[in-house]
Amino acid sequence: MKAEDEKIRALQDQLASVLAGKDDVIRQLLITLLAGGHLLIEDVPGVGKTTLAHALANSLQSDFGRIQFTADLLPADIVGVEIFDPAKQQFVFHPGAVFNHIVLADEINRATPKAQSALLEAMAEGQVTIERQTRQLPQPFFVIATQNPREHMGTFPLPESQLDRFFMRISIGYPDSEAERKVLLDEAGQGRLSGLQPVAGWDDIMAARQAIAELNVSDLLLDYLLKLLQESRNGEWLKQGISPRAGHDLINAARVQAWLAGQSYVTAADIQTVWLPCLAHRVVAVGDSSEALTALLESVAVPA
Numbered sequence: 001m002k003a004e005d006e007k008i009r010a011l012q013d014q015l016a017s018v019l020a021g022k023d024d025v026i027r028q029l030l031i032t033l034l035a036g037g038h039l040l041i042e043d044v045p046g047v048g049k050t051t052l053a054h055a056l057a058n059s060l061q062s063d064f065g066r067i068q069f070t071a072d073l074l075p076a077d078i079v080g081v082e083i084f085d086p087a088k089q090q091f092v093f094h095p096g097a098v099f100n101h102i103v104l105a106d107e108i109n110r111a112t113p114k115a116q117s118a119l120l121e122a123m124a125e126g127q128v129t130i131e132r133q134t135r136q137l138p139q140p141f142f143v144i145a146t147q148n149p150r151e152h153m154g155t156f157p158l159p160e161s162q163l164d165r166f167f168m169r170i171s172i173g174y175p176d177s178e179a180e181r182k183v184l185l186d187e188a189g190q191g192r193l194s195g196l197q198p199v200a201g202w203d204d205i206m207a208a209r210q211a212i213a214e215l216n217v218s219d220l221l222l223d224y225l226l227k228l229l230q231e232s233r234n235g236e237w238l239k240q241g242i243s244p245r246a247g248h249d250l251i252n253a254a255r256v257q258a259w260l261a262g263q264s265y266v267t268a269a270d271i272q273t274v275w276l277p278c279l280a281h282r283v284v285a286v287g288d289s290s291e292a293l294t295a296l297l298e299s300v301a302v303p304a
Contacts, residue, residue, distance in 0.1 A: 004211060007204035008034075008260075011059055014199050018055040019048050019172070020188035021179030028170045028277055029056065029144075031256040034208055037167020037249060038123050038143040040108075040281065047172045049146040051190050053104040056144070058196035060205070063138070065097030066104040069111035075118035079128040080135075093130070098122045101138050101202065105145035109155045116162060119143065123165045140202060160240075160284075167249055168274075169281040208259070215255050216265040220303045224268055225251060227300050232283070237296040240284035250278045268302045 008030065015026045029052065032039040041049045057064035067078055080096035097103055098119070105119060122128050126137050145166070148155055163169070175183065182188035225247065233241030242250075251266075253274035258266045275297055276290055285292035 002211070004204050004207035007200040008208050010199040011204075014059045014196060015052070015055055018188060018192045018196070019052050020182045021176050022048070022172060025052070025170060025172050027257075027260060028168055028274075030260065031253050031274065032167045033142055034205065034212060034256045034259075035167060035249070035252045036140065036209065037252075038165060039145070040163070040166040040169040041144065041146045041172065042149065042169055043146075043171045043173065045148060047174060048189065049172060050104065050106055051193065052172070053102070053106075053144040053146075054190075054193050055196060057102050057104075058193060059199055060102070061198035061201040062101045064102045064104070065100035066106060067097045068106050069108045069115065071110060071112060073111040073115040075115055078115065078118040079122065079130055082131050091131075093135075095135075098128060098137060098141075099135075101140060101142065103141070103143050105143060107148060108145040109147040109158055112156055113159065116156070116158060119145075120162055120165060140205065160282075163281045164243070164245065166281065168253070168277040170277050212255050212259045215258055215263070217251065217255070218265070221266060221268060221271070222251075224300070224303050225271060228271075228296065231296055231300055237292050237299075238283045238285050238289075242279060242283060246279055246282045250274065253278050272297060 012026060012030060015029070016023060019026060029039060033056075041052070043049055053066075054064075067073075076096070078096050079098055080094055082091040082093050084090070085092045108116060108119075118128075122137055122141070123143055126139060126141050127134050128137065129135075147158070174180075179188065183191075186192070229242050229244075229247045232238050250271065254266050254270040257270040257273050261270075263270075276293060279293055280290045283289050283293065
């Protein structure tokens with residue numbers, strides 16, 4: 001096993017010790033991180049969304065910034081602001097929380113659309129523009145955003161353009177009895193955070209990304225994916241089909257899924273595994289987008 005493999009496995013195991021019984025959620029987090037995307041976690045309060053973000057920051061040798069989104073949050077609270085310093089007789093830039101490698105945007109849909117949009121440039125381009133000056137963000141740059149269900153009081157739904165910036169949208173769900181017992185005894189959950197030590201660094205993440213980029217994707221598999229993308233745009237399944245950017249993210253997610261499984265090539269099963277978390281928030285359907293996407297997936301034959 002290569003060094004980067006061992007470090008990512010150690011990272012995965014340590015996260016599993018905090019979010020007990022949620023191996024799929026941790027795998028989806030790592031897929032997003034290793035693919036260079038951003039993650040949206042949508043669920044009810046108290047199931048471990050914020051804890052998972054803190055666990056990643058503590059387990060990965062990295063700086064960390066947290067933004068609590070509220071109705072009175074301003075864009076300057078996110079990206080930073082220039083303040084005049086009388087002693088220096090000049091404006092001094094005070095960076096916001098986005099100037100960290102890992103940023104937790106907590107309860108992102110409780111802020112107004114103006115504040116939400118402040119993250120858009122940062123997530124899309126790795127930079128922010130303040131007082132007509134463009135400032136580069138630290139690289140790599142990884143946003144974990146959490147949001148409460150839309151029916152909760154005081155929420156502002158994210159626009160489609162911002163939802164599309166998220167590589168994956170996932171839910172954690174309630175733990176099973178065994179996992180919840182560990183939480184009650186502080187053997188998992190928030191009680192474990194203070195004892196976590198870094199088990200990997202960004203060099204390990206970048207090395208893993210390089211190995212993932214070398215995984216083979218056959219022409220037959222690309223034809224299968226192209227058929228899925230074309231079927232999504234014919235109006236039978238979706239009102240708004242899968243975009244080229246979403247398709248590109250899908251194949252990248254499938255590469256990471258294959259690498260985490262120890263494979264040297266990508267299969268149709270890898271695409272199917274990441275299909276819903278990668279796409280359900282990016283398309284528009286008549287009814288439930290997950291049901292429509294599942295029906296679409298089942299309608300296209302898997303290549304032999």
